[in-house]
């Protein structure tokens with residue numbers, strides 16, 4: 169892996185204007201100043217609860233959405249405001265896989281036609297012909313090449329996602345943005361698709377931005393992880409640092425919901441109440457403060473900046489950072505688990521965006537298949 173980033177994102181911002189009639193009445197600050205790099209062959213997980221801005225970020229990276237400000241450099245080219253013509257060659261190298269395999273495949277087209285489409289649109293003539301290349305791609309993603317003439321409805325959910333993956337691979341991309349690629353699938357199928365992506369990533373040296381709310385799955389796929397909250401990155405770093413030495417209370421809260429990470433049972437869990445606040449009017453100071461069990465007055469007035477940690481990682485200089493390994497409860501801190509001493513912003517069961525028992529099961533299956 170070279171140190172030169174394949175993708176360099178600086179100050180990336182997307183604000184959606186809110187209008188009533190012709191009048192602009194506000195701004196949804198969906199993504200608010202992201203900085204990160206992805207090196208060739210690297211897998212970066214983008215995690216956070218629903219509404220944190222992950223999908224908006226992913227769509228800006230592949231330029232399905234125009235950024236409001238900031239910059240995106242891909243392979244040394246500034247693509248932030250690239251026009252249609254400039255985007256065409258880019259589309260070959262930068263692909264996206266969508267969450268919903270049902271919605272992203274045209275039901276009236278055969279699988280052969282769907283996977284061939286990127287080749288045809290880009291005028292690419294593979295040496296052995298398009299059909300042979302498509303069949304090779306189907307085989308690569310574990311589908312029967314004989315099924316070239318079948319239609320999407322003849323395939324299961326997992327198989328349809330494999331078709332979407334074959335289509336994304338057709339142009340030999342360098343980077344794939346995968347937006348919740350397994351969350352619409354049955355739990356029993358999720359591990360198979362994650363394993364396929366991981367095999368392909370290694371075999372083809374693909375870089376990934378892997379968007380997910382499920383930290384257990386990200387842990388098994390991604391080398392680096394960026395944790396997003398309300399349009400901002402609160403912490404970014406190597407997997408081990410994020411999962412074993414989280415600095416930000418939000419990261420810790422998300423991690424504490426993964427049973428196989430904390431192994432602490434109910435006492436170690438932090439349960440966040442409510443949803444992420446509206447990005448129309450984010451809280452002053454630290455955006456996480458309204459749900460943080462450590463928040464004090466200073467958190468409402470001073471927004472902590474991202475500062476370097478070891479090894480090129482960064483964490484928000486939280487006023488009250490986590491100093492302990494994931495899932496331990498620092499002295500005097502109830503960690504959001506005791507019904508009597510329940511701190512502000514935490515609640516009983518079920519609200520955090522962390523991980524369900526099902527996703528822990530998926531992660532275990534990924535592990536099993538890797539070690540066998």
Ligand SMILES: Nc1ncnc2c1ncn2[C@@H]1O[C@H](COP(=O)(O)OP(=O)(O)OP(=O)(O)O)[C@@H](O)[C@H]1O
Nearest residue numbers: 184196198217218219220221222223224225381447
């Ligand atoms: N076109 C739009 N116009 C206005 N607001 C939008 C638009 N698209 C997204 N948003 C808002 O921006 C915020 C971030 O949305 P986004 O879908 O990027 O979050 P997310 O982390 O991907 O969540 P999810 O996992 O639910 O998709 C949300 O509050 C969402 O309602």
